[in-house]
Amino acid sequence: MNLSDDCLVSIFQKLQNGTDRNSFGLTCHRWLHIQNISRRSLTLHFSYETTAYQSYVRYLPTLLNRFSHLTSVSVAGCTELPDSALAGLKNLKTSLRSLSLYCCFKITDEGVTQVAIQCNRLVSLTLYRCNITDVGLEKIANFCELLENLNLSYCVNISDFGILALTRGCRLLHVLVVSGCRDVVGTGLRGCSERLEYIEAECCMFTREGLLEAVSAGGLKYLNLSSPRCSMNIDGIALVLAPRLQILNLRLCRFISNESIATISKACPLLEEWSVAVCHEIGALGWGEIGLNCCNLQVLHVNRCRNLCDRGLEALGEGCGRLRVLHMHGCKKVSHMGLELFRLRRSDVEIRSEERVSIGPRIYDFFA
Amino acid sequence: MAELVGPRLYSCCNCGNHVCLHDDIISKDFQGRNGRAFLFSHTMNIVVGPKEDRQLMTGLHTVADIYCSDCREVLGWKYEKAYEESQKYKEGKFILEKPKIVKENW
Numbered sequence: 001m002n003l004s005d006d007c008l009v010s011i012f013q014k015l016q017n018g019t020d021r022n023s024f025g026l027t028c029h030r031w032l033h034i035q036n037i038s039r040r041s042l043t044l045h046f047s048y049e050t051t052a053y054q055s056y057v058r059y060l061p062t063l064l065n066r067f068s069h070l071t072s073v074s075v076a077g078c079t080e081l082p083d084s085a086l087a088g089l090k091n092l093k094t095s096l097r098s099l100s101l102y103c104c105f106k107i108t109d110e111g112v113t114q115v116a117i118q119c120n121r122l123v124s125l126t127l128y129r130c131n132i133t134d135v136g137l138e139k140i141a142n143f144c145e146l147l148e149n150l151n152l153s154y155c156v157n158i159s160d161f162g163i164l165a166l167t168r169g170c171r172l173l174h175v176l177v178v179s180g181c182r183d184v185v186g187t188g189l190r191g192c193s194e195r196l197e198y199i200e201a202e203c204c205m206f207t208r209e210g211l212l213e214a215v216s217a218g219g220l221k222y223l224n225l226s227s228p229r230c231s232m233n234i235d236g237i238a239l240v241l242a243p244r245l246q247i248l249n250l251r252l253c254r255f256i257s258n259e260s261i262a263t264i265s266k267a268c269p270l271l272e273e274w275s276v277a278v279c280h281e282i283g284a285l286g287w288g289e290i291g292l293n294c295c296n297l298q299v300l301h302v303n304r305c306r307n308l309c310d311r312g313l314e315a316l317g318e319g320c321g322r323l324r325v326l327h328m329h330g331c332k333k334v335s336h337m338g339l340e341l342f343r344l345r346r347s348d349v350e351i352r353s354e355e356r357v358s359i360g361p362r363i364y365d366f367f368a
Numbered sequence: 369m370a371e372l373v374g375p376r377l378y379s380c381c382n383c384g385n386h387v388c389l390h391d392d393i394i395s396k397d398f399q400g401r402n403g404r405a406f407l408f409s410h411t412m413n414i415v416v417g418p419k420e421d422r423q424l425m426t427g428l429h430t431v432a433d434i435y436c437s438d439c440r441e442v443l444g445w446k447y448e449k450a451y452e453e454s455q456k457y458k459e460g461k462f463i464l465e466k467p468k469i470v471k472e473n474w
Binding site for chain 1: 382383384385438439
């Protein structure tokens, strides 16, 4: 009796553990082929042994050749991986949906261009600390129309020029991570579609114009502008255009003023989680505005805010009806009495001392 | 023409936290890990790390790295103990590296 390939594939997929699967593949060439085409993801992890990376460079082309139906490929820590190693991705033209390259310092625009042209059905792309420039981004914008999730963290040679190309070319873009990209100020997000709902821009230097462009489409739900690299006051005015904003991270934006806080709290009625940790300029006025306007706020982070005093805490307690969790520690002006009064008044609010660097959903889950 | 109001402050290069006063400079003649460094008698808003023994250009010292209290950027170190008589004057004083601090509006 001759079983067809589909039968064998169904049988193979019922095998749960690795030993069984390997035994299946060792039976004969045909069954090895079945095992190979059934593999969907290839992940080369970070390793403490430097010899591991040498073997990644050596074997990656062979692996890409062998497994021709991969949907997801991830290579981490391989700093010597050359552009030519990515040539094997052309075998995965129709199947590849997600590619992640972490700390592959030798990957340049050339490699990224190859990827973009050959794998134009990509949905998620991560180029963490790769050596790419705006040229590479333009190629991605031209060829990868289905791109939804893009991570360009710490690609320090890119600028708003490249981001603009992406905004125009990838209209399905949903999640954009530009953390640590020093030259990105946000103006490249001009004309972005309302599908762009998550922007992660930690350690950037967004200007007021840039912020305006980022929110102009109106679809933004999550914005992370924490740890800006300079003394910029984030002008709340821009966020008037982001009424659907639910999660806002302004940790370490130490110069944000009471006025900006007031504007933001009025402009974003749907705000559910907000971090203003280490924002020392916020005083009683600002806290009052948060209390008054943030009716949907459920989680608030005020760790280490130097100017949060008993009055401010009281104002928060009197407002913010839906507040469930308050992250607070190191606020030197809050006295024991003030804290106890808050606890008595708002027994429904859980006070946690942990300081969260990132809030809201795990952005990297989108790239899975 | 800006009028100088108040003391001349230095801030952390990363987050702008005020860390020291120009008036507290004892010497500008020091070498840090990345170039020039200044010796200060006082600092503020910093966190002192664990003590360790280090062989510096001027001999063996026990030092502790100091960090900005807000963003935890390493800004320099504090001299805890000096083992040569000529270096004893540094004990209890702080080194802040020039690339790590910026002048605050002056």
